[in-house]
Every structure is written in structure tokens, then in C-alpha cells.
Amino acid sequence: MILEHFAAQSACPESSPSANGLSRRRFLEAGAAAGGGLLLSVSLPFAAGGAEAADTFAPNAFIRIGGDGEIVLTIPSVEMGQGTYTTIPMLIAEELEVHLSQVRVEHAPANEKLYGNPLLGGIQATGNSNAVRGAWQPLRQAGATARTMLVLAAAKRWNCDPASCSAQSGEVFQAATGRRIKYGELAADASRLPVPEGVALKQPSDFKLIGTPAKRLDASSKVNGSAIYGIDVRLPGMKVATLAQSAVFGGRLKSVDDTAAKAVKGVRQIVRLEDAVAVVADHMGAAKKGLAALVIKWDDGPHAKLTTADVARELEQATLGSGAVAQNIGDANSAMVGATTQIEAIYQLPFLAHATMEPMNCTVHFRKDACEIWVGSQAMARVQAMAAKVAGLPPEKVIVHNHLIGGGFGRRLEADGVVRAIEIAKHVDGPVKVVWTREEDIQHDMYRPYWFDRLSVGLDAKGMPIAWNNRFAGSSVMARWGPPMFKSGLDPDTTEGAINLVYDLPNVHVEYVRVEPPGIPTGFWRSVGPSHNVFVTESFMDELAVAAKQDPIAYRLALLNKTPRAKTVLAVAAEKAGWGQPLPEHVGRGVALQFVFATYMAHVAEVEVAKDGAVRVRRVVCAVDCGTVVNPDTVQAQIQSGIIFGATAALYGEITLKNGRVEQTNFDSYQMLRMNEAPAIEVHIVQSSEPPGGMGETGTSAIVPAIANAIFAATGKRLRKMPVDAAALKPPT
Amino acid sequence: MPTTIKVNGIERAVDVDGDTPLLWVLRDVLGLTGTKFGCGMALCGACTVHIDGVATRSCVTSVDGIGNSEITTIEAIGTTPVGAKIQKAWLDCEVPQCGYCQSGQIMSASALLASNPHPTDADIDDAMAGNICRCGTYLRIREAIKQAAQSNGKAG
Numbered sequence: 001m002i003l004e005h006f007a008a009q010s011a012c013p014e015s016s017p018s019a020n021g022l023s024r025r026r027f028l029e030a031g032a033a034a035g036g037g038l039l040l041s042v043s044l045p046f047a048a049g050g051a052e053a054a055d056t057f058a059p060n061a062f063i064r065i066g067g068d069g070e071i072v073l074t075i076p077s078v079e080m081g082q083g084t085y086t087t088i089p090m091l092i093a094e095e096l097e098v099h100l101s102q103v104r105v106e107h108a109p110a111n112e113k114l115y116g117n118p119l120l121g122g123i124q125a126t127g128n129s130n131a132v133r134g135a136w137q138p139l140r141q142a143g144a145t146a147r148t149m150l151v152l153a154a155a156k157r158w159n160c161d162p163a164s165c166s167a168q169s170g171e172v173f174q175a176a177t178g179r180r181i182k183y184g185e186l187a188a189d190a191s192r193l194p195v196p197e198g199v200a201l202k203q204p205s206d207f208k209l210i211g212t213p214a215k216r217l218d219a220s221s222k223v224n225g226s227a228i229y230g231i232d233v234r235l236p237g238m239k240v241a242t243l244a245q246s247a248v249f250g251g252r253l254k255s256v257d258d259t260a261a262k263a264v265k266g267v268r269q270i271v272r273l274e275d276a277v278a279v280v281a282d283h284m285g286a287a288k289k290g291l292a293a294l295v296i297k298w299d300d301g302p303h304a305k306l307t308t309a310d311v312a313r314e315l316e317q318a319t320l321g322s323g324a325v326a327q328n329i330g331d332a333n334s335a336m337v338g339a340t341t342q343i344e345a346i347y348q349l350p351f352l353a354h355a356t357m358e359p360m361n362c363t364v365h366f367r368k369d370a371c372e373i374w375v376g377s378q379a380m381a382r383v384q385a386m387a388a389k390v391a392g393l394p395p396e397k398v399i400v401h402n403h404l405i406g407g408g409f410g411r412r413l414e415a416d417g418v419v420r421a422i423e424i425a426k427h428v429d430g431p432v433k434v435v436w437t438r439e440e441d442i443q444h445d446m447y448r449p450y451w452f453d454r455l456s457v458g459l460d461a462k463g464m465p466i467a468w469n470n471r472f473a474g475s476s477v478m479a480r481w482g483p484p485m486f487k488s489g490l491d492p493d494t495t496e497g498a499i500n501l502v503y504d505l506p507n508v509h510v511e512y513v514r515v516e517p518p519g520i521p522t523g524f525w526r527s528v529g530p531s532h533n534v535f536v537t538e539s540f541m542d543e544l545a546v547a548a549k550q551d552p553i554a555y556r557l558a559l560l561n562k563t564p565r566a567k568t569v570l571a572v573a574a575e576k577a578g579w580g581q582p583l584p585e586h587v588g589r590g591v592a593l594q595f596v597f598a599t600y601m602a603h604v605a606e607v608e609v610a611k612d613g614a615v616r617v618r619r620v621v622c623a624v625d626c627g628t629v630v631n632p633d634t635v636q637a638q639i640q641s642g643i644i645f646g647a648t649a650a651l652y653g654e655i656t657l658k659n660g661r662v663e664q665t666n667f668d669s670y671q672m673l674r675m676n677e678a679p680a681i682e683v684h685i686v687q688s689s690e691p692p693g694g695m696g697e698t699g700t701s702a703i704v705p706a707i708a709n710a711i712f713a714a715t716g717k718r719l720r721k722m723p724v725d726a727a728a729l730k731p732p733t
Numbered sequence: 734m735p736t737t738i739k740v741n742g743i744e745r746a747v748d749v750d751g752d753t754p755l756l757w758v759l760r761d762v763l764g765l766t767g768t769k770f771g772c773g774m775a776l777c778g779a780c781t782v783h784i785d786g787v788a789t790r791s792c793v794t795s796v797d798g799i800g801n802s803e804i805t806t807i808e809a810i811g812t813t814p815v816g817a818k819i820q821k822a823w824l825d826c827e828v829p830q831c832g833y834c835q836s837g838q839i840m841s842a843s844a845l846l847a848s849n850p851h852p853t854d855a856d857i858d859d860a861m862a863g864n865i866c867r868c869g870t871y872l873r874i875r876e877a878i879k880q881a882a883q884s885n886g887k888a889g
Contacts, residue, residue, distance in 0.1 A: 082830070215827065222832030223823045225767020225807035229833060232766035240761055265750045284770070285749060285757030357771055357779060357833040357867045406769070406833030407867050438772045633827055637873070641830060644869025667776035667865060676858035678871035 027138050028145060029059065030195045037066040037187035038149065042142045044076070044134045061135070063092060063142055065150075069170060069184030071098060074106045077131035078378055078405065079218055082696040083634035084131045086217045090630055091135055094209045095143030095202060097167040098183070105217070107402055132630060132692050133598060144199045152196070153189035154181050204628065204689055213633035218404075230376035230403040231361040231435060238363065238431040239268060241424055242287040243278040245444050248300040248660035249519045253277055257295035264290045271427045278424045284435055291437075303519030303660040308450070311517045311657070312348065315452035318473035323513035324489025327499035330507035332458075335467035339458025343547050347455070347536045348721040351655035352448035352525055353662075353670060358406020359441040360417040363433040364425035370397045371422065372431075376405040378412040386415040390422045409645070410524035413481070414446050442670050443662040446523030447655055449475035451532045455540050463548025464558065468505050470498060472536070473513040475522040489514060493524075497533030497701065502566040502595045503541070503559040519660055526645055530596040530701035535722065538592040538705035543718065552591050552709065553579055565625050566595055568686055569602045572623035576684050577604035586610070587618070590709025592702045599626040599693030600686075603643070605679075605706035609714045613726035617647050617679040617707060622699065624683065627690035635695055639683045642699020648673040650704045654723050738799050740765070741809035751797030756780045758796050759806060767807035767836050771865070778864030781837040781844075782806050788844035788860075807836040810843055815881075819843045822881035830868035838864050842878050850885040852878065 033039035041059035062074040073092055079085040089103040147167045154172035155162035158179060165174045173180045204211075221227035246252065256277050258270040266286030271278040279290035336342065363374040371391040377383045380402050388395040405412055421434040436444070451474040458467035478493045479486035485493075490512055499510050516522075525531060545555035553574045560567040570593050574580075579589060586609050593602045606619040620643050629635055652671040656663045664670035708719045715729055735746040738755075740763060747762050754773075759765045759782070768791060771779030775790035782791045783805040810816030819842050829835045838861070845852055845860035852860065857878055866874070 215824075216829070218832070219824055219827065219829050222829035222835050223820045223839060224811055225765070225836050227832055228766070231770065232760075234764055234766070283749065283753070283757045283761035285753035285761070288757075288773070289750070289753075355867060357769070357777070357831070357865065359770065405831060407831045409867070435770070438774070438777075637827065637830060637870075640872055641869040644871065645867070648869075666774055667772050668774070672777075672865045672867065673869070673871075674863075674865060675861040675871045675874065678869070678875075681872055 028142055028195065030145070030149065030191065032188070032191040033064045033066065035066065037064060037184070038146065038191040039064050040142050040146055042138050044138050061139065061142075063146060065146065065183055065187040065190075067184050067187055069102075069182050071096070071103045071183075072106055073103055075135070078107060078380075078402065082131075082638060083216060083631060086214055087132050087631045087634055088135050088139065089217070090209045090214055091139040092143040094207060095140045096147050098170045100209060100214055100217075102170055130597075130694055133694055136628075136692050140201050141199070144201055145195060146190070148196050148199045149190040149193050150183050150186045152193055153186040157181070157186070157189065210628065210630050211632065214631050227404055229358050229406045230363070230374060231358050231406065233363045233374040233403065233433060235363065235365070235374075235431045238433055239280045239282065239428060240284045240287050241271070241278045241280040241428070241432050241434045242284060242291055242437055243276050243420070243424070243434065243440065244291060244294070244296060245276040245420075245440060246298050246300070247443060247662075248298070248303050248306075249521065250301040250303050251275060251660075252299040252301060254297040254299045256297075260293035260295075261290040264293055269428065270294070271424050273423050276420065278434065280424070280428055280432060288437065300660060306519045306657050306660040308351070308656045308658075311450050311520070312452060314517070315450065315473040315515055318513040318515045319452055319454040319471050321513065323471055323473070323511035326490055326495040326510040326512050328509050329505065332467040332469050332507040332509040335507040336456070336458040336469070339466055340461045341459040341463070341547060342456060343459065343543060344454075344456040345540055345543060345720060347451075347453040347539065349451040349532050349535060350653065350722060351450050351520065352649055352653045353442050353445040353655050353664070354407070354409045354411035354525060355442060355667075355670060355672065356407030356409060356411050359438055360411075360436040361434060362418045362421035363431060364421045365431035366391065366422060366425040366428070369393075370399065372399045372401070373418060373421075374401045374403065375418055376403040376412060377415070377418075378405065378408045378410075379415065382413070383415045383418050387418055387422055390419045391426075409526040410528065411445065413524050416446065438667070439665045442664055442666065445655075446521040448525030448531065449477065449522040450517060451536075453536045455536070457540070457544055459544065459548060463544075463550060465503075465505055465544055466507060468508045470509075470536070471511040471513065472498065473515045474532070475516050476514045477522050477524050477528075479514065481524070493529040495529060495533070497530035497594065497596050498537060500595075501537060502563045502593060502600075503556070504562045505559070520657060527642070527697035527700035530594065530697070531646075531649075531704070534592065534594045534596065534701040535704045535708070538594065538702070539708050539718075539720065542590070542705070542709040542712065546712075551580075556591070556593055563595070565600045565686075565688070566593060569593070569600045569623040569625050572684050572686055573602035573604045573621055576623065576682060577606070577621035579604060586714055588710045588712070588714030590706045590711065590713055592706035592709065594698070594702045596701060597694030597698050598691075599624060599695065599698045601625075601698050601702050603702045603706040605703065605710045607707055607710040607714060609711060609729050611731070613729035615651060615707070615711060615724050615726065615729065616677065617651070619680045619682075620703065620706070621682045622684065623686060624698070625686040625688050626693040626695055626698070627688050628692050629685055630692055632685060635685060636683045638695040639699040640681050642697060643681055643703045644673055644678060646700035646703035647679065647707060649700075650707045650722055651724050736796055738796060738804060739801065740804045741806060742803075747796065749796060752795045754792050755782070755794045755796050755799065755804070756791040759791060765806050765808055769833055769836055771834065771837070775863075776865075777834070777837075778841060779834050779837040781840040781864065783810075783840060783844055786844065786847060788841045807840060810839060813843065813847075815847045816843045818881040818884055819846065819877070822877040822884075826873045826877040826880060828870050828873040828877050830870055834864060834866045838866065838874055842874065842881070846878065846881060846885070851882050
């Protein structure tokens with residue numbers, strides 16, 4: 001696949017929509033493309049309502065059928081390994097009756113006005129597992145409409161009944177005469193036709209592409225070294241820089257002795273910033289050597305003594321007060337009074353770094369009148385806006401070239417690395433690529449927040465929950481990242497997975513207390529809100545089953561009569577995992593169930609706890625109902641990926657602060673799950689004709705409680721804090 | 734005084750300090766950006782190249798210690814029979830996601846198969862545990878190595 005990296009200032013495919021081409025539903029326009037051919041402009045709502053309710057038509061995806069027959073799709077989502085650039089073209093190709101290989105994807109230029117994602121506060125970004133969810137209906141409709149217009153154009157040319165013509169493989173075909181004509185030759189004629197209303201979509205039984213495993217379009221460049229990520233950018237005259245930032249957040253640079261650094265061969269320049277210092281060199285080897293040779297003195301600032309325990313204490317205090325009510329059903333307090341048994345628990349989750357394999361980097365060529373940026377970003381318009389601010393230029397003078405992303409997981413929704421690179425580039429004559437060392441990357445991340453949750457549940461005489469209370473405290477990433485999304489003390493991300501539970505609970509009261517920790521920045525992390533809430537609710541649900549002396553699956557099933565899709569995935573996971581069948585000693589099974597990102601998922605994890613307390617995840621069985629499956633291979637791949645990502649967090653993931661500094665530095669102290677530790681994974685897809693749910697994050701949130709619950713089954717020890725503490729699991733000798 | 738190294742069959746003179754890690758010579762001096770930076774401490778395997786056929790972490794290999802040895806990078810591994818088989822298996826099994834670590838994975842896997850045409854699961858673990866994949870493609874990597882090994886013909 002050719003990935004074209006648009007300049008942010010370049011125009012979208014230019015169009016001249018015909019006046020009569022405006023659809024009444026206002027999510028689709030058709031007209032002549034600037035270079036000839038047919039252009040369809042589509043407004044992707046991403047979620048219910050948004051764009052259709054708008055007064056003005058604001059397209060954010062474009063399909064261009066050129067005179068040469070080439071079909072180009074311009075979309076605002078970015079490819080970061082989740083397969084979007086393969087899955088979304090399938091939607092077009094299916095209805096347009098072309099081969100997938102005929103559709104080329106281009107990434108949309110940075111333009112918040114056009115490409116803003118209503119699910120993310122109008123911000124242009126790829127996250128929250130919503131690319132396919134948003135595109136599902138409108139892109140198929142656009143494909144079907146384009147196909148119909150091409151058929152009409154052919155019928156007009158042949159002067160025959162359109163019903164006698166059909167579309168196949170990029171051509172219009174008339175069976176009776178054997179006549180055929182390629183789309184490219186019809187595109188200009190089609191662009192002069194009115195847009196037909198209400199074109200019917202295919203029935204699922206007629207799908208040729210959707211539901212079949214499609215080969216990833218971006219794979220071949222990733223096996224021969226030719227794929228270009230942000231870090232691979234090379235420009236004439238470019239220098240390479242690396243940096244040290246104040247180890248304590250909020251600290252300041254006091255002094256730098258650069259005598260030895262300047263003597264390093266290849267070092268060109270030392271750049272001093274308020275809270276960082278950079279070494280600019282001919283290559284990264286010289287820059288790193290120069291950095292090591294600097295003698296730096298810091299003023300650590302107000303957070304010099306901060307520890308993780310300080311943060312946890314503050315959050316704990318906050319859960320003793322009251323918060324914003326995220327959900328209230330019935331009267332949990334009254335119900336609690338009448339409960340036979342009351343169960344209370346406190347859960348905690350640590351700060352986590354993203355540790356994308358490609359460390360943070362950004363290349364900048366700063367000039368007085370313009371600023372050019374090369375980076376891999378999940379949020380291009382954010383990059384452009386923040387870059388303009390720090391560069392002191394209007395946004396249209398900031399040109400952003402987006403690149404493949406060596407892992408996003410939420411880290412590349414932030415533009416802090418871009419801001420830093422511009423601050424450095426302002427002092428450098430010519431282009432400079434700023435590359436963070438792994439140590440800088442881990443110690444200056446924007447971390448998954450620390451969470452502190454206080455729960456209490458009342459059970460009736462049969463052990464079933466009649467009152468559910470949950471008050472949790474932590475950072476609202478959304479309040480900083482997308483302020484309009486934070487209202488009345490709440491945002492939709494922070495509470496997802498804590499409210500609207502799949503279980504039929506008569507009395508529920510959930511409160512959230514926003515507490516921003518001092519001295520450590522927070523950010524979105526794969527599976528976002530649910531990465532926290534699903535661990536807590538599904539671990540606690542397991543505790544309730546134990547208190548009720550019931551099997552964890554049977555207990556959950558009894559609460560799922562109003563959510564049949566949840567019930568099905570749970571039953572399928574249990575059956576496929578051999579739930580209830582005997583296991584060897586020190587091995588246990590645990591289950592977790594969730595409905596988040598519009599996808600139902602159940603995991604059964606099988607873990608072995610060694611004599612020294614070391615935990616090995618042996619096997620994971622997943623059952624998923626993600627609505628209509630567009631590309632089953634991508635669904636499988638994303639679930640495998642999410643499970644490894646979540647298992648890594650469960651077993652190893654923890655960022656701690658001591659003296660205001662992040663203690664972890666590299667993959668020795670911030671460990672990743674490796675090949676020899678990877679569990680066997682089975683994914684069972686439950687067939688569904690519902691609209692597609694999100695897939696990029698779901699596997700991650702569900703696996704952590706499944707592992708914790710399996711550890712309980714194996715050892716009888718309940719872990720209410722992640723990551724797994726092997727020492728606590730070691731039996732007393 | 735430039736150092737001369739042989740990369741993908743071609744002798745290249747590079748004017749850098751002798752203790753410069755090979756990784757940066759490949760990426761920044763010679764423009765072979767297929768070899769990736771991940772950790773700088775031989776902890777993640779993203780920078781793996783072959784030196785005389787042996788999988789080697791280029792981020793901790795000084796350029797002055799290489800001498801006349803043959804360096805092979807991801808850009809040329811497809812010209813070796815084993816490398817080509819591994820690349821094909823990677824595509825057949827749809828291994829890559831973000832793809833960033835896959836250069837290193839492929840270099841480790843092709844070194845394994847070149848020395849051990851029919852590896853067991855334990856052999857695969859030993860050879861591949863040094864390569865981190867944050868997208869969690871491990872299961873497909875294992876499957877792809879086995880597929881490539883099968884195309885080596887029957888064991889024995």
C-alpha cells in the first residue's frame with residue numbers, strides 16, 4: 001500500500017459538488033473531482049447522531065474514482081498496527097464491487113474542523129476503538145451510492161434500462177449483450193448525475209469481502225525494512241539530537257558544563273532549555289555520547305520528595321468524601337441496610353508507561369516564517385495546534401507530515417514530544433531529529449493514572465447482590481485532553497466499565513472523585529477507562545461469587561438475563577475453556593466479562609502459580625461478540641495483542657515515584673511479557689449482525705481481572721492491587 | 734581515520750568514533766533505517782542484525798570491533814534463502830501489527846533457522862525471548878517460524 005503523507009496545509013481533495021448532488025440526509029455529497037472523475041464526500045459521525053444533526057454538511061472522508069479507475073479513500077484515522085487501513089477500505093470495496101487491492105488509502109491532512117471526532121470532543125484523533133464503528137454505515141452507503149451512479153451512467157451511455165446492468169470487479173456489465181465498461185471511463189459522467197436517495201445496502205448473506213480474512217495492506221513493507229516510521233525520517237542536512245529532561249516533573253535546569261560533550265566527535269551544539277538540555281550531533285551515537293558527557297545540575301522544584309505512596313494516600317482520602325454521581329439506580333443505601341451480608345473492598349491500580357517500541361521522536365525544520373514537522377501521531381490536528389503555539393506561528397504555517405506509528409496505545413495522542421522538538425529546533429539551523437532514549441521515554445511518559453477504588457456490596461440471603469456502591473478517585477485524562485468532554489465532574493472515559501454494567505443489579509451507586517496527582521502527568525493508555533474499571537468490577541464480582549459460595553460463571557450468568565449477548569459470550573468462553581474440568585495442582589481458572597467499546601467479551605485465563613509465587617499465564621480462551629465482523633483475522637490479531645498487552649501490565653506493569661523521580665528506566669526495570677511467557681490464546685467469535693464494536697482495546701481490559709481471578713482460584717489469595725506481587729503468593733514455609 | 738565495515742556485501746568507510754554502536758552507523762550514517770532503535774541496552778532486540786550469520790544486538794556492538802566480519806541487515810536478509818522463507822512466512826501468517834519490532838524479530842528468527850532448520854518450541858523460546866513485541870504478535874511469530882521450518886523439508 002502506498003501511504004501518502006499529506007502536508008497539513010495541503011487541501012483536501014478539491015471538489016465542486018453539484019448543487020443537486022446534496023443528499024437530504026446530509027452525510028453524502030457527490031461531484032466532480034478536481035483531477036477529473038467522481039468524488040464522494042462523506043461525513044463520518046463516529047457515533048450516533050453528531051454529523052447528521054449538524055446544520056452544515058462537513059465531510060471528513062473522501063472517495064475519489066479517477067478517470068484511470070483508481071479509487072482513493074481519504075480517511076481521518078491513522079494506522080498504528082490495528083489494521084484500520086485494511087478494514088475500512090473493505091467497507092467501500094464491498095458495496096462498490098471492486099477488489100480490495102483497487103482501493104488506496106490516504107491519510108487525511110491535519111484539520112480539526114473537517115476531521116474532528118465527535119466521540120473525542122471534536123478532536124481529530126484515532127483512539128477509543130472507534131474507527132470502524134464510525135465508518136461502518138456511512139462508508140458502505142457511500143460505496144453503494146457510487147456504484148449506483150456508475151451503473152446509471154453506463155445505462156445512460158448505452159441507452160438501456162439500468163436494471164439490466166450490474167456492477168462487478170470495477171466494471172459495469174450488461175449480461176444480455178456482454179457489454180462492459182470500466183468505472184474509470186464512467187467516473188466523469190457519473191459525477192454529473194444527481195445523488196440517488198436511499199440506495200439499499202447489501203444483505204449480510206451477499207457480502208463477499210466483509211467477514212472474510214483480508215490480508216493486511218501494510219504488511220510487506222514491515223518485513224523488509226522499507227516501512228518508514230517517524231524515527232526513520234532523513235532529510236538533507238539533518239542533525240540528530242537527544243535530550244535529558246528534569247527527572248523530577250516541574251524541575252528546572254540549573255547549570256550545564258558541556259566542555260567534555262563539545263569535545264565528542266560529531267557533537268555540534270548543546271541546547272539549553274528551561275527544564276531540559278539537548279545535544280545536537282551528526283548522528284545519535286555522538287548525541288548520546290555527548291549527553292553522557294554533560295555535567296548537569298538541576299533544581300528539582302516543588303515535587304522533589306514526591307512518592308507513589310503520597311499519591312495513593314491523597315486518593316484514598318478522596319474516596320472517603322463524596323464525588324460526582326456517575327450512575328444511580330434505585331437506592332443502594334437503603335438496600336444495603338436490608339442486606340444479609342455486606343462486603344467491602346479497596347482496589348488499587350498503578351501508574352503505567354506506554355513503552356511503545358518506537359521511542360518518542362520528532363523531526364522539525366524551524367524557520368522564521370514556517371515550521372515543518374515529521375512525526376508519527378494519533379492526533380495530527382493536536383500536533384498542529386500545539387506546534388503552532390510553541391512555534392509562535394499561525395496553524396497554516398505549520399506543516400505536519402504524518403508517518404507510520406511504532407506503537408500508539410494512547411502515547412501518540414499527545415503532542416508533548418513535538419513541543420519539545422520545536423523548542424530545541426528553534427535553536428538549530430536546519431532540520432533536526434529529536435530522539436528520546438528509552439530511559440527518557442519511560443521516565444517522561446504521560447502515564448495511565450493511579451486509581452484508588454472503594455467498593456461495598458450488600459448480598460441477599462441467597463448471596464445475590466442487592467446493593468452496589470463504588471467510589472473511585474484518580475485523574476481525568478479527558479479533562480485535560482478534551483475539556484468539553486468533562487462536565488459536572490465526569491467524563492465518559494473515566495467511568496466506562498464502572499457504570500452501565502452488564503449485570504442486572506437493582507440498586508447501584510457509583511461516584512467518581514477527580515484528583516490530579518501532583519508532579520506526574522497522566523494520559524490515555526490502551527483500553528483507557530475500562531483498563532481500570534473492568535479490573536475492579538470483575539475482580540469484585542468474583543469476590544461476591546466466593547462470598548455466595550457459588551461458581552463464578554454460574555453466579556454471573558444468573559445476573560445476565562437482561563443482556564443475552566453478554567450471557568452468550570460468557571457461556572461460550574466457559575465451554576471452550578473446559579470450565580469445571582480438573583486442573584493440575586497450583587493451576588487455576590479465572591473469568592472476566594465486559595461490555596465496553598460496544599463489544600461483548602469474556603476471557604477465561606488459566607494460570608499456574610509456582611512455589612516461589614511466580615505466575616505464568618498458560619492459556620487464555622476468549623469469546624467475543626463485536627457485532628458484524630469486518631475482518632476476522634484483524635479481530636483475532638487485536639485480541640491476541642490486547643491479551644499480551646494486558647497480561648504484561650498484570651504481571652509486571654508498575655511505574656513508581658521516589659524523590660519525585662520515576663524509578664523505572666528501561667526494559668530491565670519496566671518489564672515486558674516475552675515470547676517464552678506468552679500464553680496460548682484461543683479466540684471464539686460469536687456471530688452477530690449487530691453493527692461492529694471496537695476491537696483495538698477490548699482484549700486488554702478483560703484479561704487483567706481474569707488473571708487475578710485465576711490466581712485466586714489457584715491459591716486462595718485475592719489480589720486487589722496490580723501488578724501481581726509474587727512475594728505475596730509465596731506460601732509460608 | 735575512517736573505519737571500514739562490510740554491510741550487505743558492500744564495504745563502507747565511516748568516519749565516527751570507534752566506540753560508536755553499529756546501530757547508529759547503520760541508521761544515521763549509512764541510511765539503513767530498517768534496523769530499529771528500541772532500548773540501547775540489548776534488552777529488546779529491535780536492533781538485531783547478523784554478524785557472520787549470528788544474531789547480534791547492534792545497539793551494544795562497537796563499530797571498531799567488527800573488523801572484516803560480514804554484517805547483514807533486514808534490507809538484505811531477503812537475499813538469503815532462509816531470510817526469504819521467513820519473510821514469506823511472516824506475510825502468510827499476517828505477523829506484523831505496528832511492525833516496528835519485526836525487523837529484529839525476522840533477523841533473530843532467520844539466524845535461528847539458519848543454524849537449526851527444525852527448532853522445537855523451546856529452541857524458539859531461547860532464540861526469540863530477547864525480542865520484545867509490544868503489539869503481542871508472539872503467537873504468530875512462533876507459527877511463522879514453524880511454517881518456514883516446514884518448508885525446509887522433513888527433519889533428519
